[in-house]
Amino acid sequence: MTPTKVNPTGSKLSKSPVSGRRGALRLLQHALEVTAFRLSMGLMRLLPLDVASALGGFLGRTLGPYSNASERAARNLRLVFPDMPDSERRRITRAVWDNLGRLGAEYPHLAEITDPRSGRLELRNSGPVTDHVKSGRPAIVVSGHFANFEAMHVRGARELVRTATVVRDPNNPMIRDALEHFRKVGGGERVGKGHQGARSLIAYLERNFCLTMLVDQRMNRGITADFLGHPAQTPTAAAQLALRFDCPLVVATMERKRGAHFIMTLSDLIWSEQTVDRHQEIARLVGEINQRLGTEIRRRPENWFWLHRRWSEEVYAQAGL
Structure with a gap:
């Protein structure tokens, strides 16, 4: 060479x-x-x-x-x-x-799907988090790869106004701008994963934004928590930030009813306990998030993205797979 x-x-x-x-x-x-x-x-x-x-x-x-x-x-x-x-x-x-x-x-139809006037996306139990964010306080909405999760983010931005969504940039940087063209139709900001993105999330919470992020994929630097009955490395950023800023977590799920019609359901506000051991509280919050996501996955398994390797090879081997 x-x-x-x-x-x-x-x-x-x-x-x-x-x-x-x-x-x-x-x-x-x-x-x-x-x-x-x-x-x-x-x-x-x-x-x-x-x-x-x-x-x-x-x-x-x-x-x-x-x-x-x-x-x-x-x-x-x-x-x-x-x-x-x-x-x-x-x-x-x-x-x-x-x-x-x-x-x-x-993707090219996200504006129509998420427009409340279209009737294509039914929003359930949005009151608690909407009232909280509109009062000028921060919140964190977490979810998984359910149905059209991109529509979930866009509708959240329409509903909550001040939002920042954590997104994974595609391997091809040229596609990033094309995706942003579709994702921005509901407003809000997008934040890439990584160290710089983590610093941006803190800045957004300091400005009383609502963060939205998907937390159902494997992360090697997370903590081990039960997910669908098996130990899985799970991201902790949402729990850590909720504890640091004393803001509530909300678990969102998305169901494809038929064709391009959906139901998006938001949980009640989940608050952290500020007086207990920090590490234990992060583990408790992560466990509750996993449990709520797992319940939805078991209820409608065809609605979740089973194509990624969620568990470690050790877990698969122990199950004989």
Whole structure:
């Protein structure tokens, strides 16, 4: 490999040919991906919402089962529901892919889905957190990857006005701006994950914003807590911030009723105990969040995103999976 040349001050003058080619190929790959994304979103935008959602669902449940991620979903389902028939696991997995396809096709229609006048998203028990936030105090809404979780965030921004949503930036940075175009229709701010994002969350809470975040995926730097009957590394940021700012937590769930119609349900305010041991209180709050999310997942397993590896390899091995 040709080494990178430097000038006497130590700054780089040129990159090696290999790294340059790799960078060019990566740039080309990103450009092709974002082009395909924009074309597909443009097509879905031209279609009526119900047609776009149905087409996305058809593509998802037709193509998705051939992905390696389907085996991951089956493994997760065997872990959580060991007595479930294989036929039911296959049905749930197809439903998960159906929902994922619909979610993708529904991006250009988030404004319609989340518009209260459309009647497509029924909001239940929003009073407690809405009154709290509108009184000028901060709150934290946590949820999981249920149904169209993007619509959940957008509707939350419409309802609560001062919101900041934690989002995971896509691996392709060119797609980030395209996603932001759809996510911003309800207002609010978006915060990327990571150290800088964590500092931003503190700043938003100091300004009495409502934070919204998904907390159902594995995080290696979290704490071990029961999730669906098995120990799982679980993020603690929501609990830590609720304790630090003495603000309530709210657990939100999202259910796809039929097609592009949804029910979003918010829990009552969950307050931290400021007088107990901090670490124990964080563990208690994390456990309560996991329990509430787990109850919803067990109630409607086809409504949750089973495709990611939620538990450690040790947990799978202990279950013989």
